Amino acid sequence: MRNSKAVGDETEARAISKLVACNYSVSVPFGDNDKYDLVIDDGTDLYRLQCKTGWSNKAETLRFNTHSQTTKNGAYHEDTYHDSIDAFLVYYPENGQFYWINTDDATEQKMELRFESEINHPSINWAAEYEFDGRIP
Structure with a gap:
């Protein structure tokens, strides 16, 4: 079983490759102290992305x-990304798709995207609506 750091590094590398292939300029912040993994430039705006x-x-x-x-000084901490990033770029290895x-x-805390459901409820986050097709929504 691979550690979570290796899995995250692979996802980030795949994200960089995908974004560059879609003609975005991609910057990687120095160190691991920022809440965002990548900054992309679409020629007009900059977007801080957290890859998951x-x-x-x-x-x-x-x-x-x-x-x-994270663990700091032996204590477990959880923190949200709100106000620190603009978007999540999520890679799903089972279908090779980004969202x-x-x-x-x-x-x-956690978010679910549904591929299919027997019901259509307003609280369902449909995966198809978040598929990254190379254009920033």
Whole structure:
């Protein structure tokens, strides 16, 4: 089993490759002290992105963390990304797809995107609506 740092590094590398292929300028902040992993430039605006790797926690569902988890001086800390990033760029290894979720759309701890459901409820976050097709929403 790979450690979470290695998984995150691979997701970030895939994100850089995808964004560069979509003609964005990508910058990587120095060190690990910023809440964002990448800054992209679309020629007009800059976007601070937090890259996340999604996982399947139940059938037809992708889940990812929308908070950071750290240990400082032996104590566990959780913190949200609100006001520190503009969007999450989530990679889902099971289908090789990226999903762009603006911070305003994200929940506080974890977020689920649904691929299918027997019901259509307003609280469902449909994965198809967040698919990153190379254009910033």
